[in-house]
Amino acid sequence: MxxxxxxxxxxxxxxxxxxxxxxxxxxxxxxxxxxxxxxxDVEKLSEYECGFPAFEDSRGQFDVRFYLVAILFIIFDLEAAFLFPWAVSLEEIGWTGWFTMMIFLGELALGLVYAWKKGALDWE
Structure with a gap:
């Protein structure tokens, strides 16, 4: 049992x-x-933040480029989050850690160039 x-x-x-x-x-x-x-009731449903009715529907769709820029921001924000601990421990991890981070930064740079060439950073 x-x-x-x-x-x-x-x-x-x-x-x-x-x-x-x-x-x-x-x-x-x-x-x-x-x-x-x-x-x-009418008073509870009235606009209380800005004082006037909204111009259009609040559930309107965003352009896809907004999401692309947001994703790119998150990617490069995470890059900064990885760079700080790497810089603090660079003396301990030596040349291997330095070359590894350079490869990582190179991949991110290639991704940025690719996104730039595809027009993901262009805003009209």
């Missing part, structure tokens, strides 16, 4: 996590229902 008593703490943790997350989700919904916050 297999002893399953070692899984009791995990199950207890799981039940507590599901209970708390359910409480955090459903308690505000219940309080809103009881206090009347769910009943929309």
């Amino acid at each position: 297999v002893d399953l008593s070692q899984y009791v703490p995990i199950l207890l943790f799981l039940f507590v996590a599901v209970g708390l997350s359910s409480l955090f989700v459903f308690l505000p919904m219940g309080v809103a229902r009881l206090t009347g916050a769910h009943k929309p």
